[in-house]
Amino acid sequence: MKILVIEDEQALLESILAYFTGEGNICEHASDFASANEKISLYNYDCILLDLGLPGGEGLELLTKLKQLKKRDGVLIISARHSLDDKLAGLDLGADDYLVKPFHLSELKARVSAIIRRKNFDGDNVIVFNEITVDVSAMKVSVKGNPVNLTKKEFDLLVYFLSNRNKVVTKNAMAEHLWGDEMDLSDDFDFIYTHVKNLRKKILEAGAADYLRSVYGIGYKFGDI
Amino acid sequence: MKILVIEDEQALLESILAYFTGEGNICEHASDFASANEKISLYNYDCILLDLGLPGGEGLELLTKLKQLKKRDGVLIISARHSLDDKLAGLDLGADDYLVKPFHLSELKARVSAIIRRKNFDGDNVIVFNEITVDVSAMKVSVKGNPVNLTKKEFDLLVYFLSNRNKVVTKNAMAEHLWGDEMDLSDDFDFIYTHVKNLRKKILEAGAADYLRSVYGIGYKFGDI
DNA sequence: TTATTACCATGAAAATTTTAGTTATTGAGG
């Protein structure tokens, strides 16, 4: 999953990044209002961790901005302010949850997972698409009940396709979601072909129909044939 | 096992902590309502010892909270109030057992063990998995009837694997369970490999099949081959 | 002391990325 951490306290930022990266997520970060504003405008995230006490601007404004842009990123507010007012204001402006500092990383993770589950999979841990079943939390995939061994990138790719089923996804969007901002978008990332190929092969060999169409010059579409 | 002791009477708290820590458990504690509330929200425990007469709030509310959060921690109420009403109220709200002060630590331990046994091992003292037998209360492990000498960490690890059999457990989850919150989860704890290795070796040498698979980039899975 | 736990260095295994070569699709010019 792709996560943006907006936090100016350097030590906390780093431990959050280390933890979530270690859990296998793609993480980006911003430490001030301006860069946070830029990130949320330009990119999409599965979840944004937003610290309210931010240099250069009022964190709550970012929520307003997200709403204006009609983004559907999940937002978890993390803040030292534990007044009820702030909490309500945040939730009112569209935040999905609110966590008061100090907190523990395992708790943060649990909440982020809950938000992502709610947003992407209707609160469910398991995505079912015809004969393909994906257990997101257990990172397990099966076709007609038979388990399929996918690597992490293959798994991420499949989940991305499934949460965008029947929509055309561009190569850029895929790259952005799977590799985050370490990836220079001016590069061509032919290696995506490798992962697509491997995923395709494994799913087909497991006995699923060929749901993945390439859209010449654009990207791919995964969905009903 | 991970145990939370919620108790405001300092002397009693300390003797309980000393006793359970001495028994090899990971113990945490809280002395007032607020911090107890925070702890139970943030973490999962194998058993929570809950004193009802707590400064700052009504202890029974914590039970309600646990239920709301859909936690499955075991709860043993310890309280000076020996009225039947309190007891029934507590059990009604989901507590697993009730112990009236004063009590003997050995009695407390027996009840805590019973709760943990019931929660984790279907009330059984002994986990049997193919040729591996684990006596949880006696901390003894045997393979095909031959005893295997495990250290504490190895034992804990094995029990953790067994109570999560056939599921993938992440390195983070393992660390969290084995070391509690003293461990900085943003660190990488490569030494977990050592414990895995030692456990694996001892179990294999004792003649068991190789039930432990590593799941590249994620963690481990212990279960049927 | 001895037993246990944490850490480190090294090599092996697995996954990811790069590279290079092949095939497919498109659209412009004949």
Add this chain to the structure above:
DNA sequence: CCTCAATAACTAAAATTTTCATGGTAATAA
């Protein structure tokens, strides 16, 4: 409507990087 060059997509395999296993050692606790 065809041909063909340009671009895009696909594939296989090599190179690189990451993760894991293991033996040994230092630190700590019993």
